[in-house]
Amino acid sequence: MAEIRLRGLSKSFGSNSVVRNVDLDVKDGEFIVLLGSSGCGKSTVLRMIAGLEKVTDGEIWIGGELVNDEPPSSRNVGMVFQNYALYPHLTVAGNLGFGLAARRRGRGRRAAREDERRQIRETAELLEIDHVLTHRPKELSGGQRQRVALGRAIIRRPDVFLMDEPLSNLDANLRERMRLELAQLHRKLRITTIYVTHDQGEALTLADRIVVLHDGQVHQVGTADDVYDRPADTYVARFLGSPGMNLYTLPPARIGDDLVLADGALRLPAAALPPGAGDGRPLSIGIRPEHLALAADPPGGPVSQGPRPAGSGDFPAEAAGTSPPDGATTAGRTVLRCRVDILERLGSHLLVHGSLSTGQTVIARLDAQAAVRQGEQIVLTARTADTHFFDPDSGDRLVTASMPQLAGARA
Amino acid sequence: MSGTISRARPLSVARGRERSADGRVPGRRRWPARLRRMEESLVAYGMLAPAITVFTVFFFIPAIFLAYISFFHWGILSSATTFVGLKNFRILFQQPLFFHSLAVTAYYTVVMIPATVVLALGIALVLREAVTARRGGIWRSAVFLPHVTPVVATSVIWVWIFNPQFGLANFVLTSLHLPALGWLGSTTWALPAVMIDSLWHSLGLYVIIFLAGLANVPRELIEVAQLDGASRRRIFRRIVLPLLSPTTFFVVILSTVSSWQAFSQIYTMTGGPHGGAGGPAFSTTTDALLIYQTAFSYDHFSLAAAMSMVLFLIILLLTLIQKWISNRLVFYR
Numbered sequence: 001m002a003e004i005r006l007r008g009l010s011k012s013f014g015s016n017s018v019v020r021n022v023d024l025d026v027k028d029g030e031f032i033v034l035l036g037s038s039g040c041g042k043s044t045v046l047r048m049i050a051g052l053e054k055v056t057d058g059e060i061w062i063g064g065e066l067v068n069d070e071p072p073s074s075r076n077v078g079m080v081f082q083n084y085a086l087y088p089h090l091t092v093a094g095n096l097g098f099g100l101a102a103r104r105r106g107r108g109r110r111a112a113r114e115d116e117r118r119q120i121r122e123t124a125e126l127l128e129i130d131h132v133l134t135h136r137p138k139e140l141s142g143g144q145r146q147r148v149a150l151g152r153a154i155i156r157r158p159d160v161f162l163m164d165e166p167l168s169n170l171d172a173n174l175r176e177r178m179r180l181e182l183a184q185l186h187r188k189l190r191i192t193t194i195y196v197t198h199d200q201g202e203a204l205t206l207a208d209r210i211v212v213l214h215d216g217q218v219h220q221v222g223t224a225d226d227v228y229d230r231p232a233d234t235y236v237a238r239f240l241g242s243p244g245m246n247l248y249t250l251p252p253a254r255i256g257d258d259l260v261l262a263d264g265a266l267r268l269p270a271a272a273l274p275p276g277a278g279d280g281r282p283l284s285i286g287i288r289p290e291h292l293a294l295a296a297d298p299p300g301g302p303v304s305q306g307p308r309p310a311g312s313g314d315f316p317a318e319a320a321g322t323s324p325p326d327g328a329t330t331a332g333r334t335v336l337r338c339r340v341d342i343l344e345r346l347g348s349h350l351l352v353h354g355s356l357s358t359g360q361t362v363i364a365r366l367d368a369q370a371a372v373r374q375g376e377q378i379v380l381t382a383r384t385a386d387t388h389f390f391d392p393d394s395g396d397r398l399v400t401a402s403m404p405q406l407a408g409a410r411a
Numbered sequence: 412m413s414g415t416i417s418r419a420r421p422l423s424v425a426r427g428r429e430r431s432a433d434g435r436v437p438g439r440r441r442w443p444a445r446l447r448r449m450e451e452s453l454v455a456y457g458m459l460a461p462a463i464t465v466f467t468v469f470f471f472i473p474a475i476f477l478a479y480i481s482f483f484h485w486g487i488l489s490s491a492t493t494f495v496g497l498k499n500f501r502i503l504f505q506q507p508l509f510f511h512s513l514a515v516t517a518y519y520t521v522v523m524i525p526a527t528v529v530l531a532l533g534i535a536l537v538l539r540e541a542v543t544a545r546r547g548g549i550w551r552s553a554v555f556l557p558h559v560t561p562v563v564a565t566s567v568i569w570v571w572i573f574n575p576q577f578g579l580a581n582f583v584l585t586s587l588h589l590p591a592l593g594w595l596g597s598t599t600w601a602l603p604a605v606m607i608d609s610l611w612h613s614l615g616l617y618v619i620i621f622l623a624g625l626a627n628v629p630r631e632l633i634e635v636a637q638l639d640g641a642s643r644r645r646i647f648r649r650i651v652l653p654l655l656s657p658t659t660f661f662v663v664i665l666s667t668v669s670s671w672q673a674f675s676q677i678y679t680m681t682g683g684p685h686g687g688a689g690g691p692a693f694s695t696t697t698d699a700l701l702i703y704q705t706a707f708s709y710d711h712f713s714l715a716a717a718m719s720m721v722l723f724l725i726i727l728l729l730t731l732i733q734k735w736i737s738n739r740l741v742f743y744r
Contacts, residue, residue, distance in 0.1 A: 052634050073640040085631035089653040089742040098649070099639030152635070 002063030002159035002192055003028045004049065009058035011044050011216075019044050020216040021058070029190040031183075033203040036213035037239070042196045045213070046162050049194060051075050063159055075160070078153030078191075082165040084145045086137040086152075093133040096120045096151050103156070123155045126185075143174045150182075154189065161193040167202065179205060200240055204228065212236045234395040237286045237388060243351070243363045245286040246336075249392045259283075265356035268334040272384035274398040283398075284390035287334060289351070291386035292364035294372065295335065295379040333381040338362050340374050354378065481716035488710070499717035509718065511693060512701040513725075515602065519697060520670035522606055527666040528659060530610065531617035538618065539625055551619065558615035566679035569608040570595065573680075580604075595680060598694035605695055608676050613669065617662050624658030625651070656741040664733060671726050674699040698722050 004026040011019040019041040026032050034042040047053040049060055051072035060067050067075050087095050100116045124130035127147040137145055146166065153161060166182075167175045183206055186193055197203055203210050204224040212219045212227055212235075220232035231237035231245070238244040250261045260267045268285065338354035341361075345351075345368070352364040352372055364380050372378060389398040481500075484493045503509050538550055557565065572579045573594035581591040594604045628651055636646045652659075674697070681695045682688035689696035689704065696704075698718060706715035 050634075050638060052637070072634070072637040073642075075638075077638060079635065079638050081631045081635065083629075083631065085629065085635045087632060087635075087650060098636065098641070102636070102639050102641035102645055152639070156639075 003030075004160060004192060004194070005059075005061040006045075006049075007059040007061070009045065009048065009055065009060065011041070011048060011053065011056045018216050019048070019056075022213075022216075022218055024211060024218065024221065026192055026194065029192055031186050031193045031195065031206060031208045033207035033210050034194060034196045034213055035198070035200060035203040035207075035210050035239075037198055040213045041216035042198075042213045043164050044216075046079075046164055046194060046196050049075075049160070050077050050079050050162050076156070076158050077160040077162055078156060078158035079162040080146075080149045080153050080164065080166040082168055084137070084149040084169070086145060086148055088137050091134050091136055092124070092129060092140070092148050093120050095137070095148055096123055096133075096155050099152065099156050119155055123151045126154075127151045142170050143178065146170060146178060150185070154185075154191070157189075158191065161191045163193065163195045165197055166195070168197070168199070182206060200242065204240075212239065214239070230397065231286075231388065232397050234284060234286070234390050237390070241288055241290070243289055243365075245288050245388065246292075246362050247284055247286045247390070248356075248360055250283045250285060261356075261358065264337065265358050265360075266334075266336050268387060269332055269384060272334070272387060274389050282392045284392040284395070285334075286388040286390060287336070287382045287386060289363045289365040291382045292336070292362075292366070292380040293382065294364075294366055294370050295333075295381045332384065334384055334387045336362055336380040336382075337377065338380065339377055340372055343372065343374055352378075354380075477716045477719055480713050481720050483713055485713045485716075486710055487712055495713070499713045500721075502714060503717050503721065508693065508696070508701065509698075512696045512698040515693075515695065516671055516673075516697040516699070519602060519606065519673060520667060522603075523609065523670045523673075524663055524666050526606070526610055527614065527617055528662055531614050531662065532621050532655075532659070534614065534618045535621035535625055538622060551622065554618050555615035557612050560612070562612055562675040563679050565612060566608055566676045569604070569611075569676075570680055573604045596691060598692050601681060601691060601695045605673075605677050605680050608680060609670075609673060612676065613666070617666065620662055620665075621655070621658060624655050627658075628654045653742050656737075657743055660733070660737045660741045664730060667729055667733065668726060671722065671729075672699050673697055674703065678703070 004024070006022050006024040009019060009022040009024075010017065022045060024032075034045060036042045044053060048055050049062070051067065051070060055068050062075060062077070087098060090098065097116050097120050100119060104112050104116070120133070121130065124133055127150060129144055129147045129151065132140060132144060137148065140148065146169075149166070153163075163182075167178050170178060179202055182195075186206075195202075195206060207224060209221060209223055210227050211221050212232075214235050220227050220236045222230070222232075227236055228240055231240060234247055238247060248261060248266055250259060250266065253260050254270060257270050258267050259270050259273065266285075273283070336356065338356050340352055340354050342353040343350060344353070348368060350366045350368050350370055350372065352362075352366055352370075354362045354364065356362060362380070366372065390396060391398055480492075482494060482496060484495050484498075534554060538547070538554065571577070573581075575581060575591065575593055575596060578594070580594060585591055592600045595601050632650055632654070633646055636650050641649065677695050677697055677700055678688045681690055689700045699722070702715045702718045702722070705711045705718065
């Protein structure tokens with residue numbers, strides 16, 4: 001068991017810098033997921049922690065020890081590779097026991113062997129592979145290979161457990177089951193774990209904290225709720241969620257109390273803006289597809305219930321009748337007018353791909369029964385509390401008054 | 412779509428995979444099945460024809476003819492060909508020189524195989540570890556270059572290297588305060604001298620083969636073993652060597668066969684066309700050399716053919732034994 005500290009960790013291959021100045025503190029027993037698209041440097045960070053890759057700059061501390069110059073063998077880390085990397089010429093028992101035998105030193109050989117056999121048996125039982133101990137890897141199924149790779153990494157009870165996309169070679173069903181088992185395994189063993197993946201589903205379900213990496217840099221470190229509900233910048237906002245957040249940059253046009261994009265394709269109450277934003281400067285705003293709800297028929301007909309029916313009741317202004325024609329259901333909310341281009345029916349819900357009059361696209365995740373037809377004009381609304389604001393130049397999140405209270409409110 | 416794909420694939424694969432339930436390839440122009448098969452066979456044989464021709468003319472026909480004349484009295488200049496049964500073999504087994512040549516060849520092979528494997532693997536490991544990717548090509552070429560040179564030409568140079576008075580070999584030995592050797596003039600050292608020449612000449616090929624084999628050992632396996640705490644030696648012995656065993660086996664077979672057939676370098680280094688090859692005192696008379704001399708110096712073609720048959724059986728037997736051993740030691744992924 002150990003905590004890990006990364007300080008200014010950098011790696012370049014020649015002039016190509018793949019990891020830049022990564023700082024990270026991993027608590028003892030914590031499950032950290034490095035999340036990023038391929039080529040973002042997440043595997044390189046992992047390999048540097050393992051000692052398989054030399055550090056160009058910065059420090060790696062494991063359990064209070066600077067390990068930059070330690071060889072992999074003395075860092076006491078276990079690692080699971082994407083392709084399992086099982087020794088193909090050894091049996092499952094041989095694979096599990098290889099590390100034990102390698103670390104065995106001369107004394108008490110027979111006792112040591114007996115002990116190893118016990119450890120192999122226990123680990124195999126833990127992972128339910130005790131019935132295939134005499135098999136070679138190529139006789140095993142993908143899931144079993146995965147378990148052997150896990151077993152080989154945990155049998156020595158390493159201080160740190162590193163996993164490099166361990167589930168990506170499994171089929172979808174098995175992947176979900178193994179994901180659950182990994183979570184249970186971690187709860188049982190409480191080994192500090194760093195897990196690399198590009199799959200946000202894995203990240204959101206497994207991680208105590210998620211580290212979003214892009215282009216070798218850390219964009220955000222936080223819990224699943226943090227990165228999802230309060231993305232630190234536009235990259236994180238777009239990367240997380242499936243599909244990612246809708247993002248628009250508003251020029252500073254104000255009409256009355258509202259901030260309006262183009263000819264009203266997007267409109268939101270100025271009161272919701274972060275302090276100091278929107279006055280003379282453009283502003284990026286973001287709304288998650290699942291936070292968008294169908295407002296009403298454009299002529300002002302009855303309200304179609306979106307996935308958040310309760311939300312509309314929060315706004316007493318609805319009944320005031322002082323708003324523009326379709327404002328009865330949209331007052332105090334962020335409003336998007338769009339044409340429906342494509343409908344994707346996904347069983348449990350409906351994905352609407354639309355376009356604003358500005359040509360920008362919008363994706364909304366609506367109730368499977370939502371009354372939407374291809375080609376028609378619809379009005380989508382979202383709570384201002386679910387509307388995110390970013391600096392259009394840096395992409396950084398702008399904090400609003402209403403957002404911090406939202407912690408943990410994600411449905 | 413499947414039609415265009417099946418065209419691009421080998422035809423037999425397309426036939427096996429792309430057929431739908433009614434047994435026809437969907438979307439493909441339907442020739443009568445027999446015609447289509449004939450077309451495929453013709454294409455296949457057409458492609459194989461050059462290789463088959465070369466093999467037939469220079470390999471199969473001579474080999475069969477060789478087996479044929481080993482049972483006859485046959486001379487290249489005499490027109491009388493008479494069947495003599497096993498007489499040639501009987502004569503052969505009464506010749507001490509024949510058994511001596513087998514012993515010389517066995518000695519040569521027994522030294523050459525381990526020397527080849529150890530040196531080639533060693534050089535391959537050094538090349539892979541110590542040489543950067545950018546310089547790698549130059550070093551690989553340098554190691555491979557001797558193999559491209561003509562054996563006869565380089566063997567003449569080795570004769571000079573092993574010259575007892577002016578040769579480089581003795582210069583190196585005396586510089587190291589070791590006694591100078593008679594080399595090609597000595598019954599003890601003539602064969603080792605030939606071995607050194609042969610190793611120099613053949614190692615390049617085996618180094619390249621080992622390099623290819625090493626490149627096939629997945630890097631993650633070595634990394635996992637490092638994380639498992641295995642020492643470099645342990646990783647080499649427990650991971651690299653087993654995974655390399657098909658390559659090693661291949662090298663062993665190749666070097667066994669080429670050792671049993673070693674001829675050019677021995678002929679050139681120990682006498683060449685001026686006579687005396689195989690000396691001194693038959694100490695370098697391998698069976699290949701004896702076969703050559705029996706046939707071309709003494710005009711006993713049938714006897715030489717019989718020797719070749721015995722040599723063939725020996726190599727066949729050795730290969731079978733190696734194959735049998737390999738089933739236990741070689742791990743195929």
